[in-house]
Amino acid sequence: MTRTESAVxxxxxxxxxxxxxGSEWWRDAVIYQVYPRSFADGNGDGMGDLPGVTARLGHLAQLGVDAVWLSPFYRSPQKDAGYDVADYRQIDPLFGTLADFDAMRSRAHELGLRVIVDLVPNHTSDQHVWFAEALAAAPGSAARERYMFRDGKGADGSEPPNNWQSIFGGPAWTRLAPAGHDGPAGPQWYLHLFDSSxxxxxxxxxxxxAEFENVLRFWLDRGVDGFRVDVAHGMVKEPGLPDWAGKVAMVEGADAGQPGRAGATSSDGTPVSNTAADAAEAESGGSNEGPMFDQEGVHEIYRAWHKVLAEYDDERCLVAEAWVSPMSRLARYVRDDEMQQAFNFAFLTTQWDAAAIRRVVAxxxxxxxxxxxxxxxxxSNHDVVRHASRLGLDEVADGPLNGIGPEDPQPxxxxxxxxxxxxxxxMLGLPGSAYVYQGEELGxxxxxxxxxxxxxDPAFFRTKGKEAGRDGCRIPLPWEADAPGLGFGASGETWLPQPEAYRALAADQQYGVAGSTFEMYRNALELRRAEGLGRGGLSWVTGYAGAADVIALRVAGVVVLSNLGTTPVVLPEGAEVLISSAPVAGDASGIAVPSDTTVWLRA
Structure with missing residues (x-):
């Protein structure tokens, strides 16, 4: 091509x-999220499990990530995809045994992969032994004091203690059946910001x-390197539990609920069921506000947990799933005596717009x-539409994060x-730590x-089909194009069906194939490590600082340039492209970066 004056x-x-x-590993780690039921099936029952994870860890080592984060695998009735924990020290039989976990952790460490596990401290399952004890105990007992039991309002206690709503819709309080121990005004109520279970x-x-500090030690003693903390901005509620005029937002990271516990009733005295849970839909939003979230007391908890992790060697870490705003509130969770990382959901939800991306990065x-x-x-993660689909919608800024169904506009x-x-x-060119959701490296x-x-996904049923739900981003992975079930497990069974498009994207069709998405990720992670991008400083490229369609920055001596517009961007003469997300055209006299393409280069 002929070089033009448009080069900046x-x-x-x-x-x-x-x-x-700082030299800590978590400052620049690339962490791979495994959703266990959809990663790999080790026993042929169609459901992913820990032996399946162990068998496929070589894929992660080949990819070049630093750590693996596993979504919940604890013993659970699975009413909320494992976020309803019945025993924090046991593996659900669906996923294997403690011995299977130990084997997985050992193999991961052999391959140089750190292991982060999910922890769900805001609530338990109603099948946890503590809750069974609470139901059998009297009001004011030690067993009841572990949970948020309260007497109801009104002469007969038939009204909820306050007006809080569940993130899953409907009241956040469930009244015990009349057979339960009575409070002063009748059967007591218990709080559940999520499902009644x-x-x-x-x-x-x-x-x-004390119990959760012991749970931390249980898993730290088994060699885990950290914890991703679910609903990290919850747990502590404002004293007095005051009424609140706002609505609790259903946000990314909140898994939808299933039918309630037998014998529980809603605020009008009817049994809790899918229909009752559907009574009020939660609104989508970017943060949770109100007297039930982001209270000062949560920081006291994390300062105590920080001390627990400090008892162990090898730089253990805590990662906050905290939907709070403004971002200055989020930063309070990662002060030097609290947690080590917090998810940056503002970046995930940013439009495909150069100015918006520059703002959120800065x-x-x-x-x-x-x-x-x-x-x-x-x-991407297990709760939102994968970005390979989200960014293919006509109106990217308003694209749904809670599922795409057959009747919706297709990407x-x-x-x-x-x-x-x-x-x-x-993303991989930015300094800091990056998270990769399983399968995004395959596109x-x-x-x-x-x-x-x-x-x-209960979200589909809860909204009577108005919301497609998150099944679409949780499909079992394709490993082998010509194998039954695309190699997910020996039987060919998969707990959700795989689309035909996954066949061409199977891992074995991408290994070693120049230009494949897997090889792009692998090469990028190798370059990221070699060039020190994760620990580098960042400066904007002055010529593109206010550009409408171009993002250009320098990190550790490498220029990262993304062209989000429709006109090719011409690079200065002598620029050396290290990696590109799509083919670039040009010769020694000039190179043009086409639309919707990112390049890393030296110049």
Whole structure:
């Protein structure tokens, strides 16, 4: 091609983020999320499990990630995909045994992979031994004090203690059946910010605090390297549990509920069921507000947990799933005596827009730098539409995060994958820690045409089909294109059906194939480590600082440039492209970066 005058010098401006000085592994780690039931099936029952994870850890080592985070695998009735925990020290038989966990952790460490596990401290399952004891005990007893039991309002106690609503819709209180022990005004109520089968714990109770510190030690003694803390901004409620005029938002990270415990009743005295739970839909939102979230007392808990982790060697870490705003509130969770990381959901939810992305990157770095914590970056997980589908929608800014169904506008698969690759390469070029959701390294889209009869996400049933739910992003992974079930397990059974599009994207079709999404990720992670991008300083490229369609920055001597517009971006003469998300055209006299493409280069 002929070089034109449209080339912009790639000169770095003033630094907005200094290079990291701490040496801890979690400051720049690339962490891979495993959703166990959909990763790999080790026993052929169609459900992923821990032996399946162990068998496929070589894939992660080949990819080049630093750690693996596993979604819940604890003993559970599975009414909320494992986020309703009945025993925090046991593996659910669905996923294997403690011996299977030990084998998985041992193999991961042999391969140089750290292991992070999910912890769910806001609530337990109603099948936890503590809740059974609470139901059998009297009001005011030690067993009841572990949970949030309260007397009802009104002369006969038939009204809920306050007006709080569940994140899953309907009241956040369930009244015990008349056979239960009565309070002064009748059967007591218990709080559940999520499903009625998930009673909230009372974190003002010292026994609760001591128990979870012991749970931490149980898993730390088994060699885990950290914990991702579910609903980290919950747990502590405002004293007095005052009424609140606002609505609790259903946000990413909150798994939908199932039918309530037998014998429980709603505020009008009817049995809790899917129909009752559907009574009020939760609104989508970016944060949880109100007297039940982000209270000052949560920080006391994390300071205590920080001390527990400090008893162990090898830099153990805590990761906060905290939907709070503004970002300065999020930074409080990662002060130097609390947690080590917090998910950056603001980045995940940002539009495909250069100015918006620049703003969230700058704000994220500035805010986390102020407390000496690394910034995290994430584009997909088990609760949102995969970014290969989300970015293929006509209206990307307003694209759904809670599922795409057959009757919804369908993504452009080619555009979605192109943008997803560009977004991923941009994310991996940013300083800090990055999270990769299983299958995104293969370019997997959501399954957007699942028939109603195979859906399993309670969100679909709770909303009577108005919301497709998250089954589409939880489809079992494709490992081998020509194997039954695409190699998910020996039997060929899969707990959710795989779309035909997954066949061409199977892992064995991408290994060693130049230009495949897997090889792009693998090469990017190798370059990221070699160039020190995760620990590097960041400066915007001055010539593109206010560009409408281009993001350009320098990190550790490497230029990361993303063209989100429709016009090719011409690079200065002599620029050396290290990696690109799509083919770039040009010769020694000039290189053009096409639309929806990210490049890393030296210039």
């Amino acid at each position: 010098p790639l000169t770095a401006g003033e630094s907005i983020h200094a290079a990291a000085t 998930q009673p909230d714990l009372n974190w003002e109770n010292e026994e609760v605090r 704000e994220s770095l500035e805010t986390m730098d102020a407390v000496g914590a690394p910034t995290t970056w994430v584009l 452009d698969a080619t555009l979605g994958l192109r943008r997803a690759r560009a977004a991923s390469l941009l 997997l889209p959501d399954h957007t045409t699942l028939p109603d009869e195979v859906r399993q």
